[in-house]
Amino acid sequence: MPRNQLKFVDVEKRMPDKRDAEARRHDFQEIFAEFDAGRAKEQASRCSQCGVPFCQVHCPLHNNIPDWLMLTAEGRLEEAYEIASATNNMPEVCGRICPQDRLCEGNCVIEKGFRSVTIGGVEKYITEAAFANGWVKPPRPPRELAQSVGIVGAGPGGLAAAEQLRRKGYQVHVYDRYDRIGGLLVYGIPNFKLEKSVVARRAILLREGGIEFHLNCEVGTDISIEVLRERHAAVVIASGVYKGRDIAAPGVGLGNIVPALDYLTASNRHGLGDRVPLFEDGTLDASSKNVVVVGGGDTAMDCVRTAVRQGAKSVKCLYRRNRTNMPGSQREVQHAEEEGVDFVWLSAPEAFLGRGVVRGVRTVRMRLGVADTSGRQVPQAIEGSHFTIDADIVIKALGFDPEDIRTLLGMPELEVSRWGTIKVDYKTMMTNLDGVFAVGDIVRSASLVVWAIRDGRDAAESIHRYLKAKAMAGMAAAAE
Numbered sequence: 028m029p030r031n032q033l034k035f036v037d038v039e040k041r042m043p044d045k046r047d048a049e050a051r052r053h054d055f056q057e058i059f060a061e062f063d064a065g066r067a068k069e070q071a072s073r074c075s076q077c078g079v080p081f082c083q084v085h086c087p088l089h090n091n092i093p094d095w096l097m098l099t100a101e102g103r104l105e106e107a108y109e110i111a112s113a114t115n116n117m118p119e120v121c122g123r124i125c126p127q128d129r130l131c132e133g134n135c136v137i138e139k140g141f142r143s144v145t146i147g148g149v150e151k152y153i154t155e156a157a158f159a160n161g162w163v164k165p166p167r168p169p170r171e172l173a174q175s176v177g178i179v180g181a182g183p184g185g186l187a188a189a190e191q192l193r194r195k196g197y198q199v200h201v202y203d204r205y206d207r208i209g210g211l212l213v214y215g216i217p218n219f220k221l222e223k224s225v226v227a228r229r230a231i232l233l234r235e236g237g238i239e240f241h242l243n244c245e246v247g248t249d250i251s252i253e254v255l256r257e258r259h260a261a262v263v264i265a266s267g268v269y270k271g272r273d274i275a276a277p278g279v280g281l282g283n284i285v286p287a288l289d290y291l292t293a294s295n296r297h298g299l300g301d302r303v304p305l306f307e308d309g310t311l312d313a314s315s316k317n318v319v320v321v322g323g324g325d326t327a328m329d330c331v332r333t334a335v336r337q338g339a340k341s342v343k344c345l346y347r348r349n350r351t352n353m354p355g356s357q358r359e360v361q362h363a364e365e366e367g368v369d370f371v372w373l374s375a376p377e378a379f380l381g382r383g384v385v386r387g388v389r390t391v392r393m394r395l396g397v398a399d400t401s402g403r404q405v406p407q408a409i410e411g412s413h414f415t416i417d418a419d420i421v422i423k424a425l426g427f428d429p430e431d432i433r434t435l436l437g438m439p440e441l442e443v444s445r446w447g448t449i450k451v452d453y454k455t456m457m458t459n460l461d462g463v464f465a466v467g468d469i470v471r472s473a474s475l476v477v478w479a480i481r482d483g484r485d486a487a488e489s490i491h492r493y494l495k496a497k498a499m500a501g502m503a504a505a506a507e
């Protein structure tokens with residue numbers, strides 16, 4: 028066992044410094060600073076190098092966490108980065124926004140008595156050091172291959188597949204309906220979790236590595252999927268899920284009741300300097316308003332915290348279950364509370380009040396009843412417990428479903444599940460259509476960046492096998 032490990036008994040867990048909540052409320056900058064070299068070494072040295080690293084098992088990418096922690100503790104950062112990047116195309120993104128408390132850190136064996144190693148913070152530190160020292164390079168294939176692959180969607184799933192395929196030498200073309208590379212990393216997730224420059228830096232490297240991006244190009248409208256299938260030897264669908272779930276309550280059609288993603292996209296675009304008419308006319312700007320966000324997931328947390336930063340008069344989050352039963356990360360709730368968000372647990376909207384535009388939410392108190400078949404306690408309304416909350420804008424953050432992907436892409440023969448996600452064979456990530464693969468949220472439904480990356484990497488390996496087999500079959504046929 029190296030000397031500089033197993034320090035968890037003497038060294039306290041410390042997160043990177045978090046900016047003061049009062050300062051955070053007024054800007055969109057990331058809330059965590061970076062570790063300095065000393066703190067990163069110190070925190071990495073807390074790893075116990077246990078025999079069965081559950082952190083690695085519970086990381087969707089199976090990152091070799093104990094090894095890069097050990098190398099960081101020894102100050103061997105370039106090697107640490109090599110190991111961290113061998114299994115992850117965006118360690119700087121995952122280090123920032125993975126829900127580590129539910130994944131790697133939540134399963135650290137020292138968690139019980141001594142609090143887990145700060146894995147995400149160290150992963151971010153290693154990768155930032157690699158960028159600063161010029162160790163992060165564009166994908167450079169050892170040789171060029173003639174076959175090309177078309178990818179629909181420049182989110183993390185599509186980008187991970189693109190990079191892995193390019194590294195093998197394929198000609199990779201990514202098509203996206205948006206004007207920037209990154210998918211939800213750019214237009215969904217707010218800056219205070221992930222600054223846009225972090226995503227743009229990756230995008231530059233991918234371009235330098237020879238990946239061709241066709242932006243402002245909606246597949247199914249600007250170009251058909253048939254053309255892509257003719258043009259490329261394989262196609263990957265990585266188009267994400269974008270249909271916000273609605274609320275069934277009287278008055279839901281009133282003005283100023285808006286879907287979460289419209290609200291967050293407007294805020295992100297405004298921050299990027301784009302013209303956003305619905306933000307500029309105040310419709311999607313929470314400034315000086317009483318804001319009510321309905322939902323208890325990470326998107327709801329992003330909405331309430333965005334509203335605080337836009338200068339809202341009050342920000343309330345309505346969630347029908349209690350704190351322990353919410354789907355969002357506990358860390359995010361804590362950040363929101365520090366920033367002044369008021370959580371109204373065990374409550375649900377019963378009706379939206381107002382003339383033309385919303386002015387209030389009639390809310391009913393809930394209690395948790397017996398568990399259903401999924402094991403979750405079912406919320407039940409408590410009769411006569413109504414109360415009204417003032418609202419000038421209501422943001423619906425109840426999760427996402429896939430759009431009708433078959434219609435969107437013009438692929439009636441594509442097999443989908445009863446939830447509308449694309450069905451794949453998980454061993455190959457191939458759909459029921461030969462040479463058509465799918466990854467990320469459109470396969471899993473709304474999920475996580477780290478899972479999209481995992482799928483993209485798996486699909487790239489599978490496509491490589493598929494195209495090699497196809498090339499060999501072609502050669503055999505030619506020789507006959």
Ligand SMILES: Cc1cc2nc3c(=O)[nH]c(=O)nc-3n(C[C@H](O)[C@H](O)[C@H](O)COP(=O)(O)OP(=O)(O)OC[C@H]3O[C@@H](n4cnc5c(N)ncnc54)[C@H](O)[C@@H]3O)c2cc1C
Pocket residue numbers: 124125126179180181182183184185202203204205209210211212215216217220244245246247265266267268288291325326329435436466467468469473474475476477479
């Ligand atoms: C508000 C919010 C906050 C989140 N926070 C976190 C977090 O903190 N941590 C975390 O791990 N995950 C988070 N997620 C989830 C995460 O962003 C997604 O799981 C991840 O981005 C999925 O990646 P993807 O590549 O499958 O899809 P996306 O990122 O959605 O990318 C899909 C891309 O496909 C493009 N596209 C769609 N249809 C077409 C078409 N027909 N033609 C061309 N292009 C098309 C879209 O424009 C988009 O760029 C959050 C999600 C949201 C909405």
Ligand code: SF4
Pocket residue numbers: 085086087088089090092115121122125127130131132146147150477
């Ligand atoms: S990718 Fe996510 S789950 Fe895996 S080690 Fe990094 S922060 Fe943890």
